[in-house]
Amino acid sequence: MLDFDYSFLAEVLVGGLLSGVMYSLVAIGFVLIYKTSGVLNFAQGAMLLFAALTFVSLVERGAPFALALLITFAIMVALGMAIERVVLRPLVNKPPITLFMATLGLSYVIEGAAQLAWGTQVHGLDLGIDDTPFEVAGILISKFDLFAAAVAATMVAFLTAFFRYTRIGLAFRAVADDQFAAFAVGLKLPRIWATVWAAAGAVALVAGLLWGARLGVQFSLSLVVLKALPVLVLGGFDSILGAIVAGLLIGATEKLAEVYIGPFFGGGIESWFAYLVALAFLLVRPAGLFGQKIVERA
Amino acid sequence: MSQGEIQLVVDRLEAVYNHAIVALHGVSLTIRRGEILALLGANGAGKSTTLKSISNLLQAERGQITRGSIHFEGIDVLRTRPSDLVRHGLVQVLEGRHCFRALNVEENLVTGGLGRGSSRVEIVQDLERVYSIFPGLKAKRRETSGLTSGGEQQMTAIGRALMSRPRLLVLDEPSMGLAPLIIRDIFRKLKSLNESEGLSILLAEQNSTVALQYADRATVLENGVAVLEGAAEVLRNRDDVRAFYLGERTVSDEGSVSADRAVDNPRAFETIA
Numbered sequence: 026m027l028d029f030d031y032s033f034l035a036e037v038l039v040g041g042l043l044s045g046v047m048y049s050l051v052a053i054g055f056v057l058i059y060k061t062s063g064v065l066n067f068a069q070g071a072m073l074l075f076a077a078l079t080f081v082s083l084v085e086r087g088a089p090f091a092l093a094l095l096i097t098f099a100i101m102v103a104l105g106m107a108i109e110r111v112v113l114r115p116l117v118n119k120p121p122i123t124l125f126m127a128t129l130g131l132s133y134v135i136e137g138a139a140q141l142a143w144g145t146q147v148h149g150l151d152l153g154i155d156d157t158p159f160e161v162a163g164i165l166i167s168k169f170d171l172f173a174a175a176v177a178a179t180m181v182a183f184l185t186a187f188f189r190y191t192r193i194g195l196a197f198r199a200v201a202d203d204q205f206a207a208f209a210v211g212l213k214l215p216r217i218w219a220t221v222w223a224a225a226g227a228v229a230l231v232a233g234l235l236w237g238a239r240l241g242v243q244f245s246l247s248l249v250v251l252k253a254l255p256v257l258v259l260g261g262f263d264s265i266l267g268a269i270v271a272g273l274l275i276g277a278t279e280k281l282a283e284v285y286i287g288p289f290f291g292g293g294i295e296s297w298f299a300y301l302v303a304l305a306f307l308l309v310r311p312a313g314l315f316g317q318k319i320v321e322r323a
Numbered sequence: 324m325s326q327g328e329i330q331l332v333v334d335r336l337e338a339v340y341n342h343a344i345v346a347l348h349g350v351s352l353t354i355r356r357g358e359i360l361a362l363l364g365a366n367g368a369g370k371s372t373t374l375k376s377i378s379n380l381l382q383a384e385r386g387q388i389t390r391g392s393i394h395f396e397g398i399d400v401l402r403t404r405p406s407d408l409v410r411h412g413l414v415q416v417l418e419g420r421h422c423f424r425a426l427n428v429e430e431n432l433v434t435g436g437l438g439r440g441s442s443r444v445e446i447v448q449d450l451e452r453v454y455s456i457f458p459g460l461k462a463k464r465r466e467t468s469g470l471t472s473g474g475e476q477q478m479t480a481i482g483r484a485l486m487s488r489p490r491l492l493v494l495d496e497p498s499m500g501l502a503p504l505i506i507r508d509i510f511r512k513l514k515s516l517n518e519s520e521g522l523s524i525l526l527a528e529q530n531s532t533v534a535l536q537y538a539d540r541a542t543v544l545e546n547g548v549a550v551l552e553g554a555a556e557v558l559r560n561r562d563d564v565r566a567f568y569l570g571e572r573t574v575s576d577e578g579s580v581s582a583d584r585a586v587d588n589p590r591a592f593e594t595i596a
């Protein structure tokens with residue numbers, strides 16, 4: 026133990042934290058919708074796939090990067106609003122499980138539509154950031170991971186400012202806090218939901234491009250939702266801050282476990298370790314790190 | 324619309340929850356512009372159901388209106404979205420206050436302005452107005468609403484409703500869980516708004532003593548039916564009526580209110596009204 030390699034530990038830790046950012050990115054899309062409408066939107070993964078696939082297909086058909094980004098953004102916003110309008114609004118006041126089932130079905134519809142429109146082959150997605158590691162203070166860091174973290178940070182800063190300083194942001198927080206009161210006060214819930222779904226569509230775009238660049242754009246991209254679930258359990262389904270912190274925590278523990286405990290299990294524990302952490306945590310704090318405690322009314 | 328003109332008409336309203344539990348069996352009441360009407364009744368009588376119907380909020384609670392109608396200044400309430408009712412000047416302070424607990428006091432107030440679709444300038448003006456009515460709120464404007472006292476939360480909820488510049492303010496049990504001095508303070512403020520601006524007020528209360536002290540008229544609900552209505556002043560002095568319908572014991576004959584005596588002739592009150 027005397028020659029324990031601390032710089033290697035730091036490297037694993039940083040790598041883990043950065044990959045955690047990628048998890049947070051997916052989880053934030055869930056949180057946005059869960060906070061305002063109490064729906065666990067299982068289709069978030071399919072939306073992410075749809076965004077990446079649309080973008081790649083446009084680029085492959087010769088659209089310039091910026092134009093493809095703009096068009097995909099518009100499509101994702103429209104898709105989010107359409108889902109709210111066609112699927113969720115008619116189900117308002119239905120039990121949460123009904124809504125969850127609806128989004129589950131929806132995810133298959135979106136995946137199907139994406140493949141029908143753009144085909145089933147695997148696409149490479151190049152965002153123009155090479156994945157070569159570079160050295161900071163003796164630690165190797167992936168350039169791409171750093172880029173992803175910067176994008177995520179920008180997005181979170183943008184969302185935070187939006188919720189803090191705009192009228193619709195305040196309305197969003199009011200609805201997230203007490204939907205019935207928001208309704209009674211005269212806030213237009215459908216408009217707020219539409220905005221939130223549009224935002225979730227935009228978040229899916231960002232996450233889809235980053236994950237697509239990492240894994241390749243293919244059907245299994247929608248399975249990154251499975252990476253987001255432990256993050257949501259840990260961070261609470263209704264907290265953006267929770268999604269970020271839990272993403273980092275899970276990313277870091279996952280990598281550390283992989284490197285330091287993995288060998289005892291013959292490797293490959295990365296795929297389920299996050300769930301183990303989340304489950305253990307669930308027993309201690311069911312509402313998650315930052316989830317709303319169930320407060321009794323005074 | 325002039326003083327005394329009929330502003331709200333609830334006509335033979337029937338309501339059920341979950342298509343099964345009948346909560347209202349035919350409730351009728353009217354409010355004239357500029358008056359305070361108290362809706363009295365014991366727990367479970369149907370006060371909240373009536374008020375939620377008036378703001379067309381019942382569907383959100385899995386309730387349905389099966390018969391009857393509600394008109395506010397000529398608008399068919401049951402065909403109008405709650406957000407549009409607020410814009411037309413009908414707003415409700417819900418039972419249990421329902422402040423946005425995670426928002427600060429001022430943000431709570433601002434949501435009331437957003438509900439009406441107020442401009443920034445209007446919101447700033449209306450905030451000042453609410454703070455002049457409830458100076459205590461100004462001192463707490465940056466505090467998280469969920470951490471303020473019950474009285475402050477009630478004032479926040481009322482202030483939030485006032486931000487939408489209502490012509491009819493509906494309040495569901497504003498006295499609930501509050502100390503007598505705070506109740507008095509809140510009711511005086513409401514009364515002065517009513518007198519100075521002609522704001523009509525409909526308030527549901529189990530605390531009939533307080534409600535009758537400030538109201539002009541009262542309607543009494545029993546098991547989902549409006550059983551009597553009349554001037555608050557008259558009702559205030561009818562201990563037998565209060566004992567029978569409102570489940571209250573009077574101070575003068577504590578413990579001696581027999582069912583016989585109460586049944587005597589409380590319905591005679593209807594003719595007085």
Ligand SMILES: Nc1ncnc2c1ncn2[C@@H]1O[C@H](COP(=O)(O)OP(=O)(O)O)[C@@H](O)[C@H]1O
Binds near residue numbers: 341345368369373
């Ligand atoms: N959300 C609901 N679901 C089912 N039944 C309800 C609901 N709200 C109220 N009720 C029932 O309707 C009746 C009237 O209740 P309510 O209007 O709340 O009375 P009050 O406000 O006078 O106490 C009661 O029998 C109550 O149990």
Ligand SMILES: [Mg+2]
Binds near residue numbers: 370371418496
């Ligand atoms: Mg009630």
